[in-house]
Each structure stands twice: as structure tokens, then as C-alpha cells.
């Protein structure tokens with residue numbers, strides 16, 4: 001919601017009606033007012049992460065998304081107003097702006113050697129990728145570890161949109177977990193960049209059938225987990241890429257189609273599927289703390305370094321959304337507010 005104050009003293013991107021990237025307009029609006037009853041503080045935003053979810057929200061296709069008029073943006077990096085304390089974190093809306101009011105409990109310290117753009121690229125992508133592996137039983141703290149059905153020591157994962165925000169985060173974490181990784185993208189150039197991050201098998205789905213490539217490279221055995229965010233027929237096809245007892249982590253529908261399941265394939269290999277949505281997960285404070293403990297430990301050892309493919313000024317938010325919708329982004333697209 002836009003705060004009801006008379007002074008229009010900060011720049012923000014406003015979505016005044018549903019639609020595509022053209023609905024994102026730079027406006028002067030009132031400063032947000034932190035609410036004491038919600039334990040909120042004001043953040044001077046230096047960078048805001050751009051998420052695929054933001055593009056769905058403007059179109060009105062995101063579940064329980066905000067109603068216009070609203071300021072978009074789910075994550076930010078900046079300083080607590082009036083201090084030099086550098087913080088990053090999640091918010092439900094509002095980070096495409098010079099200031100945002102957020103709950104103190106959602107704030108995370110920015111690692112010393114990260115830029116504001118890198119920090120803004122962290123919260124959504126890395127927590128999502130972490131919980132994907134957690135649900136797949138591939139993290140030490142996982143509730144149900146993946147059974148060693150094949151006897152193979154090295155586990156395998158197939159990551160769709162591997163060159164995107166969540167995709168590159170999943171490759172960095174997968175490298176730390178010692179996984180054999182397969183990843184899909186529409187672009188050879190993007191795949192080459194992700195290979196430099198540790199991806200072993202890049203699959204250009206414009207040229208090759210990923211189901212066939214996975215079957216060939218694993219000699220028919222398949223992978224132990226798939227990070228599935230496409231929906232439609234890709235959910236069933238991804239299921240058919242799994243090895244015995246494999247796990248399908250479903251966390252998006254970039255095609256705009258609801259997932260189709262192949263239950264016979266699931267029965268034949270005793271497969272399971274796990275839905276992943278960070279928004280409700282984020283209310284589980286103890287799980288988030290456990291995730292942050294692991295993610296920050298990896299970061300301190302130099303294992304995580306968010307990949308920012310494009311930095312654009314706030315005024316170019318529409319261009320940022322187009323990059324994601326037209327599949328032209330590599331890694332994270334970030335809006336910057338201060339140089």
C-alpha cells in the first residue's frame with residue numbers, strides 16, 4: 001500500500017494497474033512509515049533484487065499477490081536509516097524504492113566483501129535453493145535424507161533455468177555439496193558461464209531433449225533430484241528424469257501452466273514430489289535460522305558469491321522485467337539506487 005502522507009519525498013516504482021513491464025512507473029511517493037507494533041525499521045535501499053515472481057505479480061498471476069497500486073520488490077540491500085549498519089532481507093512488497101519499512105526480525109547482516117547488488121541477489125535465490133536441497137534430502141540437516149538406492153556415492157541433480165537467479169545459486173550450493181549437476185537453458189552462451197561456476201552437464205533445450213540427454217549421460221539411471229520451476233508437461237518429463245526413490249522439487253510455473261504429473265512413472269520408481277514456496281516457509285523462524293547458519297558458514301568459507309548478471313538503475317525496472325520474461329538474463333538482475 002502507498003502510505004497516506006502528504007509529502008512525496010522518495011522515488012519508487014509504482015504498479016498502478018495489472019499488466020506487463022510497461023506498468024512499472026517511476027514516481028515520487030511518500031516515505032513508508034515503520035510500524036512499532038510490527039517491530040519495523042526504515043531501510044535506505046541501495047539495491048533491490050528482481051525476481052520472476054515480480055513479473056507474475058504485475059500480471060496478477062502470482063498466488064495471493066498484491067493488488068495495485070503497490071510498490072513491487074521482495075528483497076533489498078541497504079542500511080538501517082540513520083546508521084551505517086549494512087543489511088539485506090525479504091519483504092512482501094516495497095523494495096523497488098529509495099526506502100522500505102521492514103520487520104527487524106527479517107534482517108540479515110551483509111557479508112563484508114559483498115557489494116549491495118550481490119547482497120540484494122541473495123535472500124530469495126539462496127534460501128530457495130537451500131530449501132530445495134533440504135527437501136531433496138541432500139543437506140545434512142534434511143528431515144528425511146535421500147536413501148542411497150543405487151549405492152552411488154555422488155548424488156545427481158537436474159536444475160531447470162540453471163543460468164537464472166535460483167539456478168546459479170543452486171549450482172554454487174550443489175558444488176559445495178559435491179553433486180553431479182545437470183542444468184537446462186535456452187542459450188549456449190549462458191550455459192558456458194554456468195559451467196565456470198561448477199555445472200558439469202549443460203543442456204540447451206532449444207537443441208536437445210533434456211530427458212533424453214539425462215538418460216544417455218546417466219546410462220538410463222537418472223538423477224536423484226530435479227529442481228522443477230517450469231510447470232505443464234515439464235513436470236511429468238522431469239519426473240521421468242529421476243532415478244529410483246528420486247525427489248521432484250516443484251517451486252514454480254514459468255510456462256504459466258499448472259504441473260502435469262506422470263503418476264505411473266512415480267509408482268514405478270517410488271518417486272516423491274515436494275512443493276516449495278519460500279513465502280510461507282519464511283514464517284518458520286527456526287528453519288530460516290538453521291538455513292542462515294549453513295548459508296553464512298558457506299559464505300564465510302568463500303563458497304557462495306551471488307552472481308549478478310545485470311545492474312540497472314531503479315528507473316529501468318521495466319527493462320529488468322523484460323530481461324527475465326524474454327529469457328535474456330544471466331544470474332540475477334538487480335536495480336541499484338546508489339552508486
Ligand SMILES: NC(=O)c1ccc[n+]([C@@H]2O[C@H](COP(=O)([O-])OP(=O)(O)OC[C@H]3O[C@@H](n4cnc5c(N)ncnc54)[C@H](OP(=O)(O)O)[C@@H]3O)[C@@H](O)[C@H]2O)c1
Nearest residue numbers: 051052161164165166185186229251252255276277278327
Ligand atoms: N517457490 C519459491 O519460493 C520460489 C522462489 C524463487 C523463485 N521461484 C521460481 O523459480 C523460477 C526462477 O525464478 P528466478 O527469479 O530465479 O528467475 P530466473 O531463473 O532468473 O529467470 C527466469 C528464467 O527461466 C527460464 N525460462 C524457462 N522457461 C521460461 C518461460 N516459459 N518464460 C520465461 N522464462 C523461462 C529462462 O532461462 P533460460 O533461457 O536459460 O531457460 C529465464 O531466464 C521462477 O519460476 C520463479 O517463480 C520460486
